[in-house]
Amino acid sequence: MPKLTTAAERDQARPTMRVVLLTMDHHVSSAAARAAAGLRQQLPGLVFTTHTAAAWRDDESALHACREDIATADLVICTMLFMEDHFLPVLDALQARRMQCDAMVCIMSAPPVMQLTRMGKFSMDAQSGGLMGLLKRLRPSQKESDGKKAPQATAGAKQMAMLRRLPKFLRFIPGTAQDVRVFFLVMQYWLAGSQENMSSMVQLLVQRYAAGPREKLRTLARPGDVLEYPEVGVYHPRMKGRIAHDARLLPGAKDASKPRVGLLLLRSYLLAGNAGHYDAVITALEEKGLQVIPAFASGLDARPAIEQFFQSEGRSRIDALVSLTGFSLVGGPAYNDASAAETVLTQLDVPYLAAHPVEFQSLDQWGASSRGLLPVENTIMVAIPELDGSTGPMVFGGRAGAEGTTCHGCERACTFSAAQQAQDMFTCAERTTMLASRVERLVSLRRKKQAERKLAVVVFNFPPNAGAVGTAAYLSVFESLFNTLKSLAAEGYQVELPSSVDDLRDRLLHGNAMQYGMQANVHHRIPASQHVQQERWLHEIEAQWGPAPGKHLTDGQHLMVLGVQLGQVLVAVQPGFGYEGDPMRLLFESGFAPTHAFSAFYRYLREDFKADAVLHFGTHGALEFMPGKQAGLSGKCWPDRLIADLPNVYLYASNNPSEGALAKRRSAATLVSYLTPTVSESGLYKELLDIKQSLDRWRQMEQATSEERQLLVELLHQQALSLSLKVPESHEGSLDWIQSLQEQLLEIEYTLIPEGMHVVGQLPTPAQRLATLKAMAKAMSLEQDDVLEQLVQGASEAELRKTLLQLPESQQTSLTKLIETHRLLQEDHETRGLLRALDGRYTPPAPAGDLMRMPEVLPTGRNLHGLDPFRLPTTFAVMEGRRQADRLLQRYADDGSGYPETVAMVLWGTDNLKSEGGPMAQAMALMGMQPRFDTYGRLAGASLVPLAELGRPRIDVVITLSGIFRDLLPLQIRMLAEASYLAASADEPEDMNFVRKHALAFMAEHGGTMETASLRVFGNAEGAYGANVNHLVDSSCWENEDELGNAFTQRKGFAYGREGRPVRNNTVLQSTLASVSLTYQNLDSVELGVTSIDTYFDTLGGISRAVLQAKHQQDGNAAVAPPVYIGDQTQGAGVVRSLNEQVALETRTRMLNPKWHESMLQHGYEGVRQIEAHLTNTMGWSATTGQVQPWVYQQLAQTFMLDPVMRERLAKLNPTASAKVAHRLLEASRRQYWKPDAETLNALLQAGEELEDRLEGVQQGVLA
Secondary structure (H helix, E strand, O other): OOOOOOHHHHHHHOOOEEEEEEEOOOOOHHHHHHHHHHHHHHOOOEEEEEEEHHHHOOOHHHHHHHHHHHHOOOEEEEEOOOOHHHHHHHHHHHHHHOOOOOEEEEEOOOHHHHOOOEEOOEEHHHOOOHHHHHHHHHOOOHHHHOOOOOOOOOHHHHHHHHHHHHHHHHOOOOOHHHHHHHHHHHHHHHHOOOHHHHHHHHHHHHHHHOOHHHHHHHHOOOOOOOOOOOOEEEEOOOOOOOEEOOHHHOOOOOOOOOOEEEEEEEHHHHHOOOOHHHHHHHHHHHHOOOEEEEEEEHHHEOHHHHHHHHEEOOEEOOOEEEEOOOOOOEEOOOOEOHHHHHHHHHHHOOOEEEEEEEEEEEHHHHHHOOOEOOHHHHHHHHHHHHOOOOEEEEEEEEEOOOOOOEOOOOOOOOEOOOOOOOOOEEEOHHHHHHHHHHHHHHHHHHHOOHHHOOEEEEEOEOOOOOOOEOOEOOEOHHHHHHHHHHHHHHOOOOEOOOOOHHHHHHHHHOOOHHHHOOOOOEEEEEEHHHHHHHOOOHHHHHHHHOOOOOOOOEOOOEEEEEEEEEEOEEEEEOOOOOOOOOHHHOOOOOOOOOOHHHHHHHHHHHHHOOOOEEEEEOOOOOHHHOOOOOEOOOOOOHHHHHHOOOOEEEEEEOOOHHHHHHHHHHHOEEEEEEOOOOEEEOOOOHHHHHHHHHHHHHHOOOOOOHHHHHHHHHHHHHHHHHOOOOOOOOOOOOOHHHHHHHHHHHHHHHOEEEOOOEOOOOOOOHHHHHHHHHHHHHHOOOOOHHHHHHHHOOOOHHHHHHHHHOOOHHHHHHHHHHHHHHHHHOOOHHHHHHHHHHOOOOOOEEEOOOOOOOHHHOOOOOEEEOOOHHHOOOHHHHHHHHHHHHHHHHHHHHOOOOOOOEEEEEEOHHHHHHOOOHHHHHHHHHOOEEEEEOOOOOEEEEEEOOHHHHOOOEOEEEEEEOHHHHHHOHHHHHHHHHHHHHHHHOOOOHHHEHHHHHHHHHHHHHOOOHHHHOOOEEEOOOOOOOOOHHHHHHHOOOOOHHHHHHHHHHHHOEEEOOOOOEEEOHHHHHHHHHOOOEEEEEEOOOOOOOOOOOHHHHHHHHHHHHHHHHHHHHHHHHOOOOOEEEEEOOOOOOEEEEHHHHHHHHHHHHHOOHHHHHHHHOOOHHHHHHHHHHHHHHHHHHHHHOOOOHHHHHHHHHHHOOOHHHHHHHHHHOHHHHHHHHHHHHHHHHOOOOOOOHHHHHHHHHHHHHHHHHHHHHHHHHHO
16 A cells, blocks of 8 residues: 555545534534634544534525435534424434434434434443433422422432442443443543543544544544533632632622622533623623622523522522523423422522523524514523523623624624634623613612602503593502501601592692693603703604603793602603504504603603602503513613613412513513402392292292283283393293393303402402302312301311311312412502512512412512413313314304304413413413423424314314414424414314315415415414504594404504414405404403403404405495304303393493492592593494494483482592593493483483583683
8 A cells, every 4th residue: 555645635534523513502603613623633633513503494595404414424512402492403314314324323312313313332221220210210300399398409409419320330241231331431521521521432432433434533532521610619710710609709709788689500511611691791790899600500490509609507598699591490392390399498488589691592593683682592491490480581791793793782783703603692781781770779778778768650641631540450550559658658668658549649630730731740851951951762752752741741942841759759650652543553563662751750750759669559560561572572662761770560360471571571570460350140130030039920820810921921021121131032932042041141140240340458348258169169169158158167177177077079179278268368468579579588489370260479569470382282272272263163053054164362461371272272272282292292283183082173263363472382383383384284174174274275376385275374473563453442543343344453453373473464364354254252251351451342343344344345235244153261261252142241240239339439539530541442343343223222221320429429539531431421322322312312412511521621721
C-alpha cells in the first residue's frame, strides 16, 4: 500500500463518523458546540452535530437539515423529546435509520422515542421488564413527592442516587448488561451536561459502538469518568468556580442588613456554561440593593435548594422567591406536582414570581410577535407554574437572534452581533430591569409598616355614562370596600374611615363632581403641560387620540383623576377605554393606545401619589385588556407600561378563571378570589302563585262535576294566557296542556337564581347558607335536607356522624364535602387574603369554578388558576360532552327535524375551564371525534370515532372562539382544527359525514385543498377581541340588524387551522354558515344567564345573525333564521332550551321576580345598574335573533317604569341607570321588538321624560 504523503490524502483516508444529537431546546447547544470542536481534534473524522426541536418546530429548513443528518448518522443520541410536536416530525426518520446506524441511544424522552434505543445487543423495544422497571422508578412520581411536609430527601435525590449506583453495579455483569450500563452512563453524562461530560459521552459511545471503517476510532476515544457537580448548590458569576455547595461563599453573604431574594436556576444551563441570562438578573437585583441567593437543584425539583438555602429551622431566610427555570417548582415538561409545591411555598410565605426565558423562539421573533409566547411556552412556562401559585409571569431573556437582526420588543431595539452566539442565552435588558424593579417593590412592600404604606384602590366605571361607577361582577362594591377599609384601619393602615357605606358612596360619586361636570369626585387635576412633559409615550397616544389633553376626563386644560383620598388610601375611578360608542376597537388592536386620561391615571398612582401597591377592586377593569402581546409581554405592551413595577393585587370573582388568567399574565396581578352570591330556588310569586293554586284545585277535583272542572279549565287557560305561558290558543279538546303548564311552573319554581350580590367581609346568613347547601346537595343527588338544617342550626360534626355512617359511601363523601363547605362559608378568608397579599406574602393557589360544581373553590381569598391545559378535556368532560351532544340532537329531532347538518357553536374560555373542557368535548362528540393524549396523558390531537361505534352521521360544526379561549387554550384550538380536518378527510359516505360532504362541495365550487375546505374554527385575529356586537347595541349606534351581522363576520372571520395560526377566510366562513341548521351555546353557571351579561348575545347572537345573512345570500327571500338553542348544564342532567324559552325563563325567575330584583335593590345604586344591564342584554337578543317575545318588554315596563313607586325608587338609587331603563324600553318599541298600546307608550314616554328631567336637573346644577 503506498504511503500517504499529503494532509489531503490523510484526511481522505480517515473514516468519517457522524454523531447527531437531537434534543428539546438550545440550552446545551453551546456546550455541545464546544465539545464538538475538541472532538474534531481528538477523533479526526468525527462530526458532532446538534439539532433542537425548538428550531425545527416552526422552521422547515431546520427540520429538513435535521432529517438529512439523521439519514446519514452513524450514531444518534436523542434526549428530552417528550412532546409529540417535537418528536413526530423526526420519528419516521429515526425509525428508518435505527437498524442502519452503529447505535441509537434515546434517553429521557417519550416512550415512542425511548423504544428506538439500540445499543449492541440491547434493544429497548424488546424490554418489558427489568430495564423498563428501572426507568419507571427513575421517572418522578406524584405519590413520592406529595405530602403535607416537604421531605428532606426528595424523590429526585433518591432517583439520582440510584442512577449513580447502577453503572457501578452493572460493571461486573457480562453480556447485554454492559450495554445497559452504557445507557445509564449516558444519562449521567447528560444530566451533568458540561462541555467535558458532553465530550466524554460521545467518546464513550464511539469507543463501544463505532463499527466498520469507523471502528479505528475506538482506540482514539478516551472517555473520562462522569465529572460530578453539586446536585444542590449555589451559583454566582463572581464566585470562585461559580458553583459551590455553601451559600456562605456567595459575594456579600455576610451582609445581613440587605433584604434577601432567593433565585432558582436550572442546573443544566449552569453546567453547560450558558448562564448569561442568569448573570444579568443577578446583577440587576444586586443593583437594587438586594442580596441574591442564586440556587439550583437537579432533577427539576427545587425543594432541596429551597430547604438548604432559603429556609432555616422551618423559617424563611428570604423576602421573595423568583424562579427563572421556566418550569413548575416540582416537575418539568413531563409532569408537575402542584400540591407539593404549595406545601413548601406556604412554609416560605413570601411572594413567588415565575419568570422565564423564551425557549422555542429567538428574542427578535418574540419581540416582533403579536402573540408573544408560543403555545408550548405559554403552557409549560406560564399556565403550569400558576398551579403552584406563581405570580407576575414575564420574559427575562432568551436566545439572541441571528447576526444583524433586531428585537423590536421595546424602544431600545437591540441589534444582535456575531459575538452573541445564536445558540447562547441572552438577557433582555429592559425585561430584566423590570423584573428586578418588581421584586424590589414587593420586598419593599413586605418590609414597610402598614402605617407607612400608601394604597391605591381602583374601582371601575364600565360602560361609562351608564350609572356604573363602582360596579363589578357579582360584587356589591361599596359595601365590600367599606368593610375592607375598616379591616385596613384595624391592621394599622392610616385610613380616614367614612361613617357609613352611603357616606363612602356619596364622597366618591358626588363630592365636587358637579363643580367639574364629572361622574365622580375629582381628586386631582393634572395640567396638560405637565402631562406632555411626563408622558413617556406621548407620540403614540397623540397618534390615536390627538393632542393632549384629549377629550376624555378633561376640562381642556387639565386631566382629571377621579376618586377620593381617605388618609393614606386613595379610592380612584379607572378611566374608560375611550371608545364609548365602540370601545372594543381599542382592545388588543395593533397600533391603538389608551387615552391620555388612562395613561395619566396610572402614572399618577405610580409617580405622584406614590402608591406602594394598587388594589383593583372586583371583576373586572380595563388595564389587562389594553393593547399588547397576549402573553409574555414586552416593554411595548401597554398593560406592562401602565402597571410598571407597582405591586398589583386584584380582587376577582372565584368563578372566572379565564379573564382572571389574563389579569395575572398581562398586568402582573396577584388574584384574591371572592365568592359569587349564594343561590336559592326562584320560587313563585304574584300571578304565578295564583296559577299554582288553581292547579292544586284541579288535582283535587277528580270527583267534581264536569261543569266545575270546565270552569276551572277556563280559569287556568285564562291565567296562563295573561302571563304568556305556553298553552294552546283554545282550551277545548285535549287537556294535555295542563300537565305541560304544571311542568312550566315547576321549572320556574325550582330554577336556581343568585341572591343579590356578594359582600366582602360579610358572611352569608344561616338562610343563605342553607339554600346554597340544599342546591349543592341536589346537584350531588343527595336528599338530606333535614341533616343540612341541623348543620346550619349548629349541630356538631359528631352529632351528624351517626346519620353520616348510615349513608352509602358515595353519599358519605358528598355530605362530608357539604359539612366542610358549611364550615368555610362561616369564615372570612377574603379579607384575610387581601391583607396577606398586601403584606407581600404568599397567596396560595385555588381552582376557579362554580361552588355548585366545585366546592374546592372554598376557601376564597386565594390566587385563582385554571386547569392544566395539557389535561383538557378531561375524561369526565369527554363523557359529559357526548351526553350533551346527544341531548342537543334529540331536542332538534323533537322539534321536527332529523339530524342537523351543521351546528354553529360558541366556545368560551371561562366555561371550558370551569367544566374541565365540557363544551369543547361536545363539539368533538358532534363531529364523531375524541381527543387524543400522549403517553404522559397530555393533549396531543384528535382521533376519529368509527362510524359503526358512533351510530349516526358526523355533524359538521363551525366553531366561534372567544378571544380568551384563543389566548389560554392554544392546544385545544389545534385539536379542534385537526378534528374537522380528519373528519373531512375520512373516506366515508357523504350522508354519514356532513363535514366531508360540505368540504367536498366547497372544493368543487371554489377549488383549493382539503386543508382549506375543512377549516371550521374561527375567531378574532391575534391581538383582537370580541365581536363588537354588544357595544353597538349598548351605544344604540346602529341602523339595521345586518350591521350587527357584518360586525360579527368582520371581527370573527379568521380561521384557525391545525398549526393554530389565524388567517382571514371569509369565503369558507360564509359557505359554512350558509349550511348551518342551528346555533348553540352552553350555559354553565347558575350566577349567569343569557340576559345577565352582554357577551352571550355578542357571540351567539352575532353568529346567529351572520348565519341568517349567509343564508340570504344563498337562498334569497326563502332564507329562514336558524333556531337558537341553549344547553343549560346548571342543574341535574341538563336540558336544552330554545333561546325563546331561555329568555322567558330568566325573565320570570329574575327580572320579574321580586325575590331577585329586591335582592339586587338592597345593594342600592349597583342593583339598579344590574337591572338595566339585564334589559339591555334582552334587547341584544331581539336585535340579533328576533327570538324574544313582546310580552317580556311589556311586563318589564309595567314592573319597573309604569309603577310610579318603583320608578321613583330606582331614580333615587341610580338616576342615570334608571333613565337608561326607560330609554331602552322605548328603543325596543321604536325598533318594533314590541308594540305597546297607545296608553302604555304614552305612559312610558312620560316616565322617560320625568327621569330625563331629573337627570338633566342634576346636569344643569353641574353647569351652574
